[in-house]
Structure formats: structure tokens, C-alpha cells
Amino acid sequence: MKIGIDLGGTTVGIGVVDENYKIVAETEMRTADCKTPDELASIVLEGTRKLIESNHIDQKDITFIGMGCPGEIDTEKGIAVAADNLPIEKSPFAKLLTETFGAPARLDNDANCAAWGEHMAGVSKGYKNIVTVTLGTGIGGGIIVDGKLLHGKENHAGEIGHMVIDIHGKRCGCGRIGCWETMASTRALIKEVEHQARYAPNSRLGKLIAANGGHANGKTLFIAMSEEDNMARSIFNDWIRALEVGMWNVINIFRPDMIVISGGISNEGETLLAPLRNAVGKCSTLIRAGRLGGNAGLIGAAALDEMVI
Ligand SMILES: [Zn+2]
Structure with missing residues (x-):
């Protein structure tokens, strides 16, 4: 099982997907009122934790966590550098997710993630x-x-x-x-x-x-x-x-x-x-x-x- 996180200016969508990229559980949290990078990070981490717990998923079964963020991303370091409508200031999301949930994590731009999703599991597959x-x-x-x-x-x-x-x-x-x-x-x-x-x-x-x-x-x-x-x-x-x-x-x-x-x-x-x-x-x-x-x-x-x- 893998986890996908889609961070946006109003909400963050968090989902568990199976090996065929079918969403088997998901949740949405509000991000619009976030004022600080710490607040935003805790919403993402807490939302993920609750999703795992409420669906009785064993953390060991999570093999990967990926996250799409708006704005500028350092994909190599897994850092969300800056975004227009969110308090992101060099937030090290990949490190935070790996430390919290024990699975490797990667970040990319949200538009790239959407294109990649259609390529891996949608209309442009193949x-x-x-x-x-x-x-x-x-x-x-x-x-x-x-x-x-x-x-x-x-x-x-x-x-x-x-x-x-x-x-x-x-x-x-x-x-x-x-x-x-x-x-x-x-x-x-x-x-x-x-x-x-x-x-x-x-x-x-x-x-x-x-x-x-x-x-x-x-x-x-x-x-x-x-x-x-x-x-x-x-x-x-x-x-x-x-x-x-x-x-x-x-x-x-x-x-x-x-x-x-x-x-x-x-x-x-x-x-x-x-x-x-x-x-x-x-x-x-x-x-x-x-x-x-x-x-x-x-x-x-x-x-x-x-x-x-
Ligand atoms: Zn222009």
C-alpha cells in the first residue's frame, strides 16, 4: 500500500492506494486557515496518521508516501520551497513523512503529479x-x-x-x-x-x-x-x-x-x-x-x- 498526498491552498487530500492505484481510503483536511509552516505540517502529518489508524492499516504495510505541492519544490531534497497561497518556507516534508511513518517519501509539483497520475493509472497510460x-x-x-x-x-x-x-x-x-x-x-x-x-x-x-x-x-x-x-x-x-x-x-x-x-x-x-x-x-x-x-x-x-x- 502507498499513500498519496495532494496539498492545495484550500484543502489537502490524503489517500491510501492499492497496487493498481485504486484509492481504498481517503480523507480531506482544511489548509486555508494555516498561518505557519509548522501548523501546515502538523495538519498533513495528523491527517495521514488518522487515515492510517481509522482504516486499521499496519504502518509496516506502507511502502511509500508521495506528496504533490503547489509552488516551488526541491525534488532532490524533498523540500517544499515556497508557494503563493500557503505558508510553505522550505518545509522538509519528505523527511518529516519518513521520520513519522517509516516509509520512503518523495515530493513533486502538484501539476506534475496530476500529469504523472494520468500517465500511471489514467487516460495516458501506455x-x-x-x-x-x-x-x-x-x-x-x-x-x-x-x-x-x-x-x-x-x-x-x-x-x-x-x-x-x-x-x-x-x-x-x-x-x-x-x-x-x-x-x-x-x-x-x-x-x-x-x-x-x-x-x-x-x-x-x-x-x-x-x-x-x-x-x-x-x-x-x-x-x-x-x-x-x-x-x-x-x-x-x-x-x-x-x-x-x-x-x-x-x-x-x-x-x-x-x-x-x-x-x-x-x-x-x-x-x-x-x-x-x-x-x-x-x-x-x-x-x-x-x-x-x-x-x-x-x-x-x-x-x-x-x-x-
Ligand atoms: Zn504569464
């Missing part, structure tokens, strides 16, 4: 060259080349959301202009939906947003499209175009066997995937949605011991 594109607040990337995760210098590889696709575009949170994620993330789509609906309050989209207190979410546009709202279709087409430009860049650089689309919006399935597949139609790269959903990071963390660095 393929060697994969790029995972996670659509959300930004666009995250996990790149697997010849079966190995690409870490790059100081583990900074895979920031595909910050490739510029429009030099006259909008300013990105990173400071540059026209990054892919300013145009093609789920957040960018929601912003555009809200912006355009303001000028068309009587459209189906406008009414859906008004009924939701003036806000759209990841599903609003798809509901309006299913009701044949023309404005919704036009916003979607523009967004797909921006997504396609970046996808082609990714394909031209890596020529992967598969691009895995993950993030909540990937639940839209073929409505999202078919136009993307069409857009990259001339190349043989497969476009698939992730299969593990929100568990990809946890499962990938538990499988970090199978990763060759």
Missing part, C-alpha cells in the same frame, strides 16, 4: 510522450518526454500557460503581455462571457448570468450554447481559437502522442474536445480528457516512486 494541459484559473502544464517527467532547471519546466500567443494582448499575472492563459484559461472564458453579456442583457446568456447574481461560471456558456444562443457560440469559438493556437505551439515543440485536457471544464467532454480535435486535425496527436479528475494529483503523488529522474 503512452510515452504526453502533455497535460490543465485549464482553470490559469493554464498548468505537465510534460512527459520518453516516459520521464520534464522538470527543467530548478523544476521550473512546464509553465505552458505563460507562452505568449498575442504580443498585443492583455497583461498576465506574471507581468508579460498576451500569455496563453490570459486568453484560453477557464477564467479567461468566464471573464469574456461576463463582459459580453453586459452588452446583451436580453440574450439567453445575459439572462442566465443575471439569474446568477451577475456572475458566470465554467458551465454558464455551455448551458447557453446548448440552448442555441449565438453569442455564446461565438465567444466559445473565439476561445477555442486561442486554445488551439497554444495547443499547436505545444504540438510543434513536443509532438506528443497525446494531449490530456484536465481541469473542471474537461467534464464538458466532446463539446470541448471535438472542436479542439478538429483544430489540430492534421496531426496524429490524440486529444483526450483526463480520466482521474480531481484524484489525478493524489494518485500521481502515490506513484512518484515509479518515476525515474
Whole structure:
């Protein structure tokens, strides 16, 4: 049995997986109120201890503990160096986990863990060259080349959301202009939906947003499209175009066997995937949605011991 830990800004998910990477027990603890690295570490350690105890697992049966963390990671030393929304300051999680539970432990970036999870137990299992594109607040990337995760210098590889696709575009949170994620993330789509609906309050989209207190979410546009709202279709087409430009860049650089689309919006399935597949139609790269959903990071963390660095 192995343990996977998926640390996030709001919660930490902790799970026990069997030899087929099936989750056999899991728990979730809140991390949003953590103020200090010590507090955060004790939540992770206590949560893991309780999970083991409440499921009557013998500590000796745990062969490995893997953990995915946001932000900067020193994978060699097993240290979470820094993160934007969590009190992580060089937290030596691998050492803490090994000392507490007596099993070897490894750390990696959360986006890398999610890509690794899909590769080990999900949609991209059996393929060697994969790029995972996670659509959300930004666009995250996990790149697997010849079966190995690409870490790059100081583990900074895979920031595909910050490739510029429009030099006259909008300013990105990173400071540059026209990054892919300013145009093609789920957040960018929601912003555009809200912006355009303001000028068309009587459209189906406008009414859906008004009924939701003036806000759209990841599903609003798809509901309006299913009701044949023309404005919704036009916003979607523009967004797909921006997504396609970046996808082609990714394909031209890596020529992967598969691009895995993950993030909540990937639940839209073929409505999202078919136009993307069409857009990259001339190349043989497969476009698939992730299969593990929100568990990809946890499962990938538990499988970090199978990763060759
Ligand atoms: Zn950027």
C-alpha cells in the first residue's frame, strides 16, 4: 500500500492506494486557515496518521508516501520551497513523512503529479510522450518526454500557460503581455462571457448570468450554447481559437502522442474536445480528457516512486 498526498491552498487530500492505484481510503483536511509552516505540517502529518489508524492499516504495510505541492519544490531534497497561497518556507516534508511513518517519501509539483497520475493509472497510460494541459484559473502544464517527467532547471519546466500567443494582448499575472492563459484559461472564458453579456442583457446568456447574481461560471456558456444562443457560440469559438493556437505551439515543440485536457471544464467532454480535435486535425496527436479528475494529483503523488529522474 502507498499513500498519496495532494496539498492545495484550500484543502489537502490524503489517500491510501492499492497496487493498481485504486484509492481504498481517503480523507480531506482544511489548509486555508494555516498561518505557519509548522501548523501546515502538523495538519498533513495528523491527517495521514488518522487515515492510517481509522482504516486499521499496519504502518509496516506502507511502502511509500508521495506528496504533490503547489509552488516551488526541491525534488532532490524533498523540500517544499515556497508557494503563493500557503505558508510553505522550505518545509522538509519528505523527511518529516519518513521520520513519522517509516516509509520512503518523495515530493513533486502538484501539476506534475496530476500529469504523472494520468500517465500511471489514467487516460495516458501506455503512452510515452504526453502533455497535460490543465485549464482553470490559469493554464498548468505537465510534460512527459520518453516516459520521464520534464522538470527543467530548478523544476521550473512546464509553465505552458505563460507562452505568449498575442504580443498585443492583455497583461498576465506574471507581468508579460498576451500569455496563453490570459486568453484560453477557464477564467479567461468566464471573464469574456461576463463582459459580453453586459452588452446583451436580453440574450439567453445575459439572462442566465443575471439569474446568477451577475456572475458566470465554467458551465454558464455551455448551458447557453446548448440552448442555441449565438453569442455564446461565438465567444466559445473565439476561445477555442486561442486554445488551439497554444495547443499547436505545444504540438510543434513536443509532438506528443497525446494531449490530456484536465481541469473542471474537461467534464464538458466532446463539446470541448471535438472542436479542439478538429483544430489540430492534421496531426496524429490524440486529444483526450483526463480520466482521474480531481484524484489525478493524489494518485500521481502515490506513484512518484515509479518515476525515474
Ligand atoms: Zn504569464
